[in-house]
Amino acid sequence: xxxxxxxxxxxxxxxxxxxxxxxxxxxxxxxxxxxxxxxxxxxxxxxxxxxxxxxxxxxxxxxxxxxxxxxxxxxxxxxxxxxxxxxxxxxxxxxxxxxxxxxxxxxxxxxxxxxxxxxxxxxxxxxxxxxxxxxxxxxxxxxxxxxxxxxxxxxxxxxxxxxxxxxxxxxxxxxxxxxxxxxxxxxxxxxxxxxxxxxxxxxxxxxxxxxxxxxxxxxxxxxxxxxxxxxxxxxxxxxxxxxxxxxxxxxxxxxxxxxxxxxxxxxxxxxxxxxxxxxxxxxxxxxxxxxxxxxxxxxxxxxxxxxxxxxxxxxxxx
Numbered sequence: 001x002x003x004x005x006x007x008x009x010x011x012x013x014x015x016x017x018x019x020x021x022x023x024x025x026x027x028x029x030x031x032x033x034x035x036x037x038x039x040x041x042x043x044x045x046x047x048x049x050x051x052x053x054x055x056x057x058x059x060x061x062x063x064x065x066x067x068x069x070x071x072x073x074x075x076x077x078x079x080x081x082x083x084x085x086x087x088x089x090x091x092x093x094x095x096x097x098x099x100x101x102x103x104x105x106x107x108x109x110x111x112x113x114x115x116x117x118x119x120x121x122x123x124x125x126x127x128x129x130x131x132x133x134x135x136x137x138x139x140x141x142x143x144x145x146x147x148x149x150x151x152x153x154x155x156x157x158x159x160x161x162x163x164x165x166x167x168x169x170x171x172x173x174x175x176x177x178x179x180x181x182x183x184x185x186x187x188x189x190x191x192x193x194x195x196x197x198x199x200x201x202x203x204x205x206x207x208x209x210x211x212x213x214x215x216x217x218x219x220x221x222x223x224x225x226x227x228x229x230x231x232x233x234x235x236x237x238x239x240x241x242x243x244x245x246x247x248x249x250x251x252x253x254x255x256x257x258x259x260x261x262x263x264x265x266x267x268x269x270x271x272x273x274x275x276x277x278x279x280x281x282x283x284x285x286x287x288x289x290x291x292x293x294x295x296x297x298x299x300x301x302x303x304x305x306x307x308x309x310x311x312x313x314x315x316x317x318x
Contacts, residue, residue, distance in 0.1 A: 040164035040173045042066075042075055043139075047180040049157060051263065055097065056155040058182055063144040070169025077166060078139040081147075082119050082132035084161040088184035090116060090131070095152045095185070101137040102146040110136075121165055127172040128163050138166075149182070156261075158183030189262055190317035191255035194247040194309075198231035215250045218275025220282070222250070233284035240287040241302045242278070245271045248305040251312060262315070267307040270299035 044063040049056065062081065068074020089096075099110045116131045123129040135147045160181030165172040196209055211224040222230075230246055249271045252264070259268040274294060280286060290301050 040075070040078070040166050040170050041175040043078060043081075043164055043175075045160070045162065045175070045177055045180060047157070047160070047177075051154065051261075054153065056151045056153065058149045058151070058155075060147045060180070061144050062139060062147065064139050064142060067139075067141045070167055075166070076170040077141070078145070079165045079167070080121075080134060080136045080138050081165065082122065082128075082134045082163045083181060084128075084163075085116050085131065085133055086158050086182055086184065088158075089182050092185065095155075097150040097152055099133075099135070099147075099149045101135060101148070103137070103140065104143055104145075107148065119163070119165075122163055122172060125165075125172050127165070128174065132163060151182070154186050154188050156183040156186040157181065186261075188315070189257055190315045191252045191257050191312045192317050193312050194231075194251040197251050197254050198228060198247055211254055213254070215253050217246060217249055217253070218272055218278060218282075220275070222282075226283075229284045230282055230287065233287055241289040241305075242275070242282055242287045244305045245275065245301040246282055248308040248312075252308060255317065262311060264308060264311055266299075267304035270304040271301050274298040274301045 042065060044061075044065055046061045048059045048061075050059070051057075062078060064075055064077060066074050067077060070076045085093075093116060096113065099113055100107045101110065102108065114134055114136075116133055118129055119132050119134050122132070137145060137147070139145045157179045158181045159179065160177045161174065162177070162181075163172060163174045192209070197211065211227065214224075215222050215227065227247075227250060230243055233240075233243060235243075249268060252259070252262070252268075257264070259265050274290065275282065277294075277298065290298075295301075
């Protein structure tokens with residue numbers, strides 16, 4: 001083989017291995033490149049609301065459902081998150097008492113309290129450029145992180161429009177969750193008592209304040225006349241548990257009270273459950289006390305009625 005042909009063979013050989021190496025390098029880069037799976041809208045978010053000492057406490061829990069580097073079906077740790085304040089919150093920012101977070105080792109106050117303003121990291125990534133409230137704390141693995149805001153007064157919930165920021169692979173995105181955000185201030189609820197709805201006298205033989213609706217308790221619907229018959233039933237031997245439970249629950253229902261907002265969910269559930277399994281619709285002739293077995297099964301209806309009575313006394317409409 002002459003020198004010219006030998007050089008040509010070498011050139012072809014070198015080109016082949018050079019191309020093969022380049023292809024292998026590209027395949028290696030492709031294999032190592034993260035494949036998008038979940039995005040940041042997949043963080044699990046829940047809200048708990050409590051009312052204490054004249055304040056409303058909003059507590060969010062954020063959990064990463066499948067931590068990882070953002071490849072496959074994994075989701076990178078949350079860097080931080082923001083939410084768009086409702087118009088009511090924006091206009092009543094002075095009602096915000098505090099904000100804090102808890103990664104599992106106790107609550108840490110966020111001081112100074114952040115202002116409502118744009119988040120530069122969201123704006124930089126082209127995610128969102130308007131005003132938000134920023135919780136500058138993220139998640140680690142599957143450990144939930146809790147975030148809390150305490151507001152002065154009685155506040156309701158609204159839709160949560162949140163923006164989540166994580167690593168490069170997962171990026172940032174937004175998510176709207178119904179009734180998981182801060183809404184607007186609401187008037188304190190009040191209720192009229194059982195006496196308002198049931199008591200009668202010579203001037204009002206059909207009740208001091210006739211009902212403007214029927215009442216459904218334990219799955220049975222009662223008219224004003226049926227309710228008055230139960231109220232006027234004999235109290236010989238003491239007021240029966242059924243009568244006490246019925247009239248107290250009817251009083252708050254007729255007054256339009258939201259049991260959840262008033263913190264009366266457990267009391268209402270106990271009475272509803274017992275009277276749904278009472279065996280018949282209540283009448284003046286079948287009122288009785290709870291049995292020990294019924295208390296075990298459904299809860300103590302007499303105690304539940306006392307809890308409603310105490311709430312009405314503390315929140316009686318003027």
